[in-house]
Amino acid sequence: xxxxxxxxxxxxxxxxxxxxxxxxxxxxxxxxxxxxxxxxxxxxxxxxxxxxxxxxxxxxxxxxxxxxxxxxxxxxxxxxxxxxxxxxxxxxxxxxxxxxxxxxxxxxxxxxxxxxxxxxxxxxxxxxxxxxxxxxxxxxxxxxxxxxxxxxxxxxxxxxxxxxxxxxxxxxxxxxxxxxxxxxxxxxxxxxxxxxxxxxxxxxxxxxxxxxxxxxxxxxxxxxxxxxxxxxxxxxxxxxxxxxxxxxxxxxxxxxxxxxxxxxxxxxxxxxxxxxxxxxxxxxxxxxxxxxxxxxxxxxxxxxxxxxxxxxxxxxxxxxxxxxxxxxxxxxxxxxxxxxxxxxxxxxxxx
Amino acid sequence: xxxxxxxxxxxxxxxxxxxxxxxxxxxxxxxxxxxxxxxxxxxxxxxxxxxxxxxxxxxxxxxxxxxxxxxxxxxxxxxxxxxxxxxxxxxxxxxxxxxxxxxxxxxxxxxxxxxxxxxxxxxxxxxxxxxxxxxxxxxxxxxxxxxxxxxxxxxxxxxxxxxxxxxxxxxxxxxxxxxxxxxxxxxxxxxxxxxxxxxxxxxxxxxxxxxxxxxxxxxxxxxxxxxxxxxxxxxxxxxxxxxxxxxxxxxxxxxxxxxxxxxxxxxxxxxxxxxxxxxxxxxxxxxxxxxxxxxxxxxxxxxxxxxxxxxxxxxxxxxxxxxxxxxxxxxxxxxxxxxxxxxxxxxxxxx
Numbered sequence: 001x002x003x004x005x006x007x008x009x010x011x012x013x014x015x016x017x018x019x020x021x022x023x024x025x026x027x028x029x030x031x032x033x034x035x036x037x038x039x040x041x042x043x044x045x046x047x048x049x050x051x052x053x054x055x056x057x058x059x060x061x062x063x064x065x066x067x068x069x070x071x072x073x074x075x076x077x078x079x080x081x082x083x084x085x086x087x088x089x090x091x092x093x094x095x096x097x098x099x100x101x102x103x104x105x106x107x108x109x110x111x112x113x114x115x116x117x118x119x120x121x122x123x124x125x126x127x128x129x130x131x132x133x134x135x136x137x138x139x140x141x142x143x144x145x146x147x148x149x150x151x152x153x154x155x156x157x158x159x160x161x162x163x164x165x166x167x168x169x170x171x172x173x174x175x176x177x178x179x180x181x182x183x184x185x186x187x188x189x190x191x192x193x194x195x196x197x198x199x200x201x202x203x204x205x206x207x208x209x210x211x212x213x214x215x216x217x218x219x220x221x222x223x224x225x226x227x228x229x230x231x232x233x234x235x236x237x238x239x240x241x242x243x244x245x246x247x248x249x250x251x252x253x254x255x256x257x258x259x260x261x262x263x264x265x266x267x268x269x270x271x272x273x274x275x276x277x278x279x280x281x282x283x284x285x286x287x288x289x290x291x292x293x294x295x296x297x298x299x300x301x302x303x304x305x306x307x308x309x310x311x312x313x314x315x316x317x318x319x320x321x322x323x324x325x326x327x328x329x330x331x332x333x334x335x336x337x338x339x340x341x342x343x344x345x346x347x348x349x350x351x
Numbered sequence: 352x353x354x355x356x357x358x359x360x361x362x363x364x365x366x367x368x369x370x371x372x373x374x375x376x377x378x379x380x381x382x383x384x385x386x387x388x389x390x391x392x393x394x395x396x397x398x399x400x401x402x403x404x405x406x407x408x409x410x411x412x413x414x415x416x417x418x419x420x421x422x423x424x425x426x427x428x429x430x431x432x433x434x435x436x437x438x439x440x441x442x443x444x445x446x447x448x449x450x451x452x453x454x455x456x457x458x459x460x461x462x463x464x465x466x467x468x469x470x471x472x473x474x475x476x477x478x479x480x481x482x483x484x485x486x487x488x489x490x491x492x493x494x495x496x497x498x499x500x501x502x503x504x505x506x507x508x509x510x511x512x513x514x515x516x517x518x519x520x521x522x523x524x525x526x527x528x529x530x531x532x533x534x535x536x537x538x539x540x541x542x543x544x545x546x547x548x549x550x551x552x553x554x555x556x557x558x559x560x561x562x563x564x565x566x567x568x569x570x571x572x573x574x575x576x577x578x579x580x581x582x583x584x585x586x587x588x589x590x591x592x593x594x595x596x597x598x599x600x601x602x603x604x605x606x607x608x609x610x611x612x613x614x615x616x617x618x619x620x621x622x623x624x625x626x627x628x629x630x631x632x633x634x635x636x637x638x639x640x641x642x643x644x645x646x647x648x649x650x651x652x653x654x655x656x657x658x659x660x661x662x663x664x665x666x667x668x669x670x671x672x673x674x675x676x677x678x679x680x681x682x683x684x685x686x687x688x689x690x691x692x693x694x695x696x697x698x699x700x701x702x
Contacts, residue, residue: 046638054649058607058635073625078611078639078646090614091638256409260429263441274424284409287397287442288429290641295429298405 026053026117028060033099034067036113042096048077048088050102053117060101080290082309083186085266085347087112104150104180106266107350118154121227123203127162130201130225130232138167145200145220146170147185147192149209152227156183159203171195176348178266185209187311188347190216201225202235210235212311215344240314244329244342251323251333254302257283262308264289266351269307272327276305280334293320305330310345377404377468379411384450385418387464393447399428399439401453404468411452431641433660434537436617436698438463455501455531457617458701470502472578474554478513481552481576481583489518496551496571497521498536498543500560503578507534510554522546527699529617536560538662539698541567552576553586561586563662566695594668595680595693602674602684605654608634609647613659615640617702620658623678627656631685644671656681661696 077088084103092098174182175191205228214222214235222235326345331337428439435454443449525533526542556579565573565586573586677696
């Protein structure tokens, strides 16, 4: 079987966390899946993988089919998937065993097997470099926040130990119930960085998460240690803040608003959306799962408020033909809040 | 409220049927909707419009809100919608009254109010032109098939009468249960043209339907009378057949196949999809609602079989990075059927 490599669109921040420069082995936990099939006497297995790993889907299906009875069929979700907020509920309901790869659980369920696919890349070297190159030394700043993403959670204690051995007092917490682990961040939730420290070390790949972290905590210095691409940087949110201010200003002229309610299981903010349409006669509630430029263009409204995934709004915002704001930014645009109240949009809790 | 006009992407055949050069009045049947709300003591109304009419959604919502009690909320589906095979089941389940505009019912339900939005454009002039310019006269060919799309069904008898007055024996039928009306065609179903006549008059806008009709009935001469754009043409399927042969040939080298099962309510061909994966070890079943190039590119497989909407395969085929075939074309590509068996892919029945 030949799997031709796919081209990733340039500039897609959301995929850079998973874009690896070299092949690596993940643990697909096939035995666990096979055991569940056996236990439930299952006839159908559904697999859902995040975008950057969909190309592994056929291979995983092949490996499973070798281990499973002949009458068990394996099917793969083709729906876009960017997090555990984004379960393919259609496939989940129609398969006896449903496996969600690449994210830690947002909400546990007997029905779902979550396989984290830890990255397993070495973390100590890049943590050491961050220490040498960017972090204030423990003599100056002993308290250091430490966060990472689901992919590196299995090395979290290693990171902590390394920093503690160098003299830091590592501050961590579990943000809220939307997160699975202490020290974990999501694209929409950085509450684990709400610690008593002025600098925070984010260990992980890509720009997706750390920029959001820095925007959510503008008073902290965020150092980004990327063990996958082997880089150490300091988060600079200026460009993004300019982009957001620009969007807010453009939206101030809007005479009509589309208020997007996202139907993905973990991305619904129903009350927030309802509240907006109730208080604005020129606002229309639009329901959808994927929030894309084409879908919004069809409506031809002047501006949009996205009550779904905040990262679509901030990261993909420039691709949309009309300004798209977060709920907080909307309040600024219509004059209910001052411009300097602009902050990052985050999700808390589950469903 | 200002509704800025949206730009339609060039070359999108599926939208040309609804792309009108001038504003026209549709009957949104608001009274019928208001009556249903009253009857069901409804608190929520969901509106689903086809792509080309989504820009009217906010206006319809406004008009409804004026007629409805204040505590009734109106919401609009943002999901792509190309037919009555494509109901927004999420919104349908969560609203007390659900209205589907622009298509005739594929499957009736107490839950759904179908508002056809007949085009109301005059048809006699263009039928007369077709007669003068392209149709063989009744002295040569008395039998004439007559078909149209849902938008013009309210003028169907007018078309028939005009042709009969000119001396034709107009042949019509209702294709099968997937169609609502006698003489109606869908993008995936032209069974209403299975009549005893060598020429068929298709009355309607755009290339979407008549090309499919011609491809499904290569032995008939199909004259296209477009009352919206005021053109009369004869269907020429050569370019499309070349494109399909090209796709089949490119797919013959495939070592891996993605078999797409479309989860839209009226687009599922489960047994067909299952059959393919059961008989091909290099075939993987992938479930999705929207079949788009980006979604397939993620998998990196050599070729794809789309068991969902046939028009995605034939009309959008060139936009995909790997060959995508209909189920029948797949059988040719893997050597189970001869090349000259290539025919148009159609859907029959409902769900």
